[in-house]
Amino acid sequence: MSFEPEAVRAFEHAGWQRAAANYQDTFARATAPFIAPLLAAAEIESGLRILDIACGPGYAAAAAASRGAVAEGLDFSAAMVRMARALHPDIIATEGDAENLPYPGGAFGAVVSNFGLHHVPRPEIALTEFARVLAPGGRCAFTVWAAPAKNVAWSLVFDAIARHGDRSAAHAPPPGGSFNQPEDCLRALGRAGFASTSAEIVKAEWPLPDAQALITALSAGTVRMAALIAAQRGSALKDIIADIDRCAECYRRGDRLAIPIAAILARGQKPRD
Numbered sequence: 001m002s003f004e005p006e007a008v009r010a011f012e013h014a015g016w017q018r019a020a021a022n023y024q025d026t027f028a029r030a031t032a033p034f035i036a037p038l039l040a041a042a043e044i045e046s047g048l049r050i051l052d053i054a055c056g057p058g059y060a061a062a063a064a065a066s067r068g069a070v071a072e073g074l075d076f077s078a079a080m081v082r083m084a085r086a087l088h089p090d091i092i093a094t095e096g097d098a099e100n101l102p103y104p105g106g107a108f109g110a111v112v113s114n115f116g117l118h119h120v121p122r123p124e125i126a127l128t129e130f131a132r133v134l135a136p137g138g139r140c141a142f143t144v145w146a147a148p149a150k151n152v153a154w155s156l157v158f159d160a161i162a163r164h165g166d167r168s169a170a171h172a173p174p175p176g177g178s179f180n181q182p183e184d185c186l187r188a189l190g191r192a193g194f195a196s197t198s199a200e201i202v203k204a205e206w207p208l209p210d211a212q213a214l215i216t217a218l219s220a221g222t223v224r225m226a227a228l229i230a231a232q233r234g235s236a237l238k239d240i241i242a243d244i245d246r247c248a249e250c251y252r253r254g255d256r257l258a259i260p261i262a263a264i265l266a267r268g269q270k271p272r273d
């Protein structure tokens with residue numbers, strides 16, 4: 001299948017519009033642990049004007065505002081923007097696309113994106129936009145999910161589907177390229193003109209009662225993984241869930257599983273001249 005940016009954008013947009021209502025109680029619990037390291041990487045400080053791109057319900061922007069920053073959020077899903085406005089009336093949330101930011105050049109002292117960039121059809125174009133809206137010397141920091149080999153929540157599901165279902169069953173357009181290795185992030189930051197770049201793996205845990213809760217959270221709160229799960233036959237899904245329960249038992253802490261998750265935290269700075 002060939003890469004068609006508008007097909008990717010339409011697929012992602014429809015998915016996030018659907019996921020918005022359940023996001024807070026499902027997938028947001030996996031993305032939340034990475035907000036503090038993300039804001040630290042962007043050196044958020046009081047009075048700094050900051051943009052949270054692909055903000056979803058606005059958690060990173062709200063956390064920046066609570067640190068005294070003047071925070072705005074942007075997301076292409078109207079349903080997500082409505083949630084951000086309802087949950088965080090102290091931030092300005094705007095509907096717009098990461099590849100075409102509706103702000104003048106040099107408007108922000110920092111831009112961050114928590115698990116947004118890998119959903120954008122052309123992350124390199126988005127990063128060029130991140131650089132454009134930054135003031136000289138401004139900081140950019142973003143997270144994307146690390147590859148499944150380093151990310152147990154994902155590998156549990158992919159491996160169980162490979163054993164009992166069909167890894168190729170999802171009706172989803174191919175993404176705009178692999179963006180889950182530190183080198184991918186460093187290369188893209190460099191091409192967008194950022195200096196002082198770095199990319200490191202950050203680890204956290206996703207607390208969930210069992211495999212059924214993991215599948216429910218991924219089905220309700222994601223797009224591409226939700227499409228893969230939805231495409232599995234009902235009988236296979238039972239075996240997939242039982243397989244995940246068996247393999248995840250080693251992560252049990254009392255009545256919860258603490259499933260390891262890992263992100264790449266990447267950062268760069270817009271040169272001053």
Ligand SMILES: C[S@@+](CC[C@H](N)C(=O)[O-])C[C@H]1O[C@@H](n2cnc3c(N)ncnc32)[C@H](O)[C@@H]1O
Pocket residue numbers: 009012016017027028031032053054055056057058059060074075076077080096097098099113114115116119120121
């Ligand atoms: C995994 S959610 C992350 C939400 C939030 N940043 C968080 O910390 O949980 C991905 C978000 O990216 C947004 N998104 C995807 N593609 C986008 C694009 N091209 N432009 C703007 N937002 C986009 C989705 O609407 C969704 O809210």
